[in-house]
Amino acid sequence: MTTADTLMPLQAEPPSNKQRLFVRYYSAILIDLVVLNLFDEFSDKVHIESFTVSLMAALLLQILLKLTIALEHYVAAFFKARPGGFMTFMRWFSAWLILFGSKFVILEAISFAFGTDVRFDGRWHGLLVLITVIVVMLIAEEVVVRIYRRLT
Template sequence: MAEQADTRLSRVDGAVVGAVVDLFVYTVVLNLFVEYLPGVISETFTLSLLTAVLLKVVLEVVLVAKKRVVGRFRAASTRTGKVVAGVMVWAVAFGSKFLVLEAVDLVFGDRVGLGGFFSVTLLVVTLLLARAAVRLLLERAPRDG
């Protein structure tokens, strides 16, 4: 029976596993922010879990946009092209915080609040750093078998 479960687990797509791990990390980090930053509010654990799902979706979209803009920056051959692409990178990085704030407000209203620009910036940076740290830890973990 345990062998059958191990076989099914080994067939799970790595992207699915990564997304689930991201959700767990985002939920933990978000709840730590709720606990220690008065401006970050979630009425219930369920709402913080759903907020983590929303953050996962929004941040994935932002990361795709950022990757494309950085690609344009690297591909730009003129000084003007580099400047325009650089401004676009800044706009995506800066605007993403407002996108996060608006998406959370639109979906959850007053029941979830991520504070203002600075607290959401700190939250997003912490989410991405925690995600990277956990993924690195899991990649370096010894595997059985």
């Protein structure tokens, strides 16, 4: 038996759901951190005071985005459970309203939490830039998930 064999467990245990959830959110926050700092470095529309501030902003963004998606799913399930064309319209309209309107809440939460340490400049007080950053974050997260799933 080699030294490596004595150091390794006989049987690896699959991760628990809590461990999977931790890795998922940990990875998402790190991806958001990278995206935020790349925008800070290469765009004159995103200004972040320090790495620590960008880490806290990435954490706040991840929490707010997950809350937004949970709210959108809850409202969509409410309308989906009811029959009729108007309910279908309301499901799609409410999804759009929640997903678009949440960006105003997110922008205000960032402004409240970080003041001038985190700024998005541009049209509509930086709203379009924030939407762009969030879309890039979501795309980056999806790319990483797809790469991970193909590694089996």
